[in-house]
Amino acid sequence: RDITGIHIDTYHLLSSMSASIAHEVRNPMTTVKGYLQLLMEKEDWGSYKDTFLLMVSELDRANAIISQYLSLANNKFIEKRQHNLNSIIEYMLPLIESDASKGDVCIIAALGTIPDLMLDEQEIRQLMLNLSRNAIEAMNHGGHLTFKTYTEAEEIILEISDEGEGIPPEVRREIFNPFFTTKETGTGLGLAVSRSIAERHRARLEVKQSGREGTTFVVRFPFSRDSICSPGELANESTIQFN
Numbered sequence: 001r002d003i004t005g006i007h008i009d010t011y012h013l014l015s016s017m018s019a020s021i022a023h024e025v026r027n028p029m030t031t032v033k034g035y036l037q038l039l040m041e042k043e044d045w046g047s048y049k050d051t052f053l054l055m056v057s058e059l060d061r062a063n064a065i066i067s068q069y070l071s072l073a074n075n076k077f078i079e080k081r082q083h084n085l086n087s088i089i090e091y092m093l094p095l096i097e098s099d100a101s102k103g104d105v106c107i108i109a110a111l112g113t114i115p116d117l118m119l120d121e122q123e124i125r126q127l128m129l130n131l132s133r134n135a136i137e138a139m140n141h142g143g144h145l146t147f148k149t150y151t152e153a154e155e156i157i158l159e160i161s162d163e164g165e166g167i168p169p170e171v172r173r174e175i176f177n178p179f180f181t182t183k184e185t186g187t188g189l190g191l192a193v194s195r196s197i198a199e200r201h202r203a204r205l206e207v208k209q210s211g212r213e214g215t216t217f218v219v220r221f222p223f224s225r226d227s228i229c230s231p232g233e234l235a236n237e238s239t240i241q242f243n
């Protein structure tokens with residue numbers, strides 16, 4: 001976009017902004033959270049206890065949004081280690097379940113036998129959380145949230161499906177744009193962040209299908225020698241990649 005004649009790359013702007021926001025805003029937030037927790041312990045606040053808990057959880061929410069901005073930064077360090085997608089899914093299930101239970105959503109995990117990949121675990125968790133939150137938010141009337149993993153030709157596939165309302169065709173081209181949202185309180189960052197996480201893993205994130213019966217997002221990890229290692233090999237080694 002052209003602002004006062006200077007061409008500014010959205011991603012460069014975001015990445016430098018998010019780095020300074022992280023530093024300047026996160027630290028005072030951590031201090032406030034610490035003092036709130038201290039105050040909570042110091043006295044018996046009776047009915048105000050819920051207010052304190054709300055304040056702490058709102059701080060956590062703001063912090064999570066800052067993390068999403070940071071994930072969009074294109075100069076991010078990622079630390080890849082040997083992981084299996086299935087174990088990351090299993091680790092995330094209880095967390096996702098607590099989100100799902102509020103919306104009458106039932107989780108199905110259909111995990112196939114897949115080889116390990118070189119992954120940044122934190123980032124893959126974030127990607128799974130973003131996609132499953134969207135899936136749950138799409139299912140106002142409940143339904144199934146399905147995780148599926150399998151190998152296909154040259155790829156290891158992760159699918160996350162819901163039985164929600166589907167993505168209207170007229171917005172389908174925009175959903176991966178940063179800040180695009182159709183939700184009243186949405187940030188529009190979930191899919192943009194998830195796609196940049198996929199790209200840092202040389203993977204592709206796409207909508208496989210979407211309609212009245214629901215939506216399936218697919219992440220395709222390349223099945224190549226530098227992204228895959230056989231069990232045992234490279235067990236304690238980590239690859240730090242500067243993107």
Ligand code: ADP
Binds near residue numbers: 138165167188189
């Ligand atoms: P946010 O969730 O904050 O709106 P996202 O980047 O996560 O931002 O998603 C962008 C938009 O894509 C959503 O507002 C919604 O319109 C659409 N979307 C994403 N996932 C789904 C889904 N599983 N079903 C229907 N629509 C979806």
Ligand code: MG
Binds near residue numbers: 130133134189190191
């Ligand atoms: Mg979202």
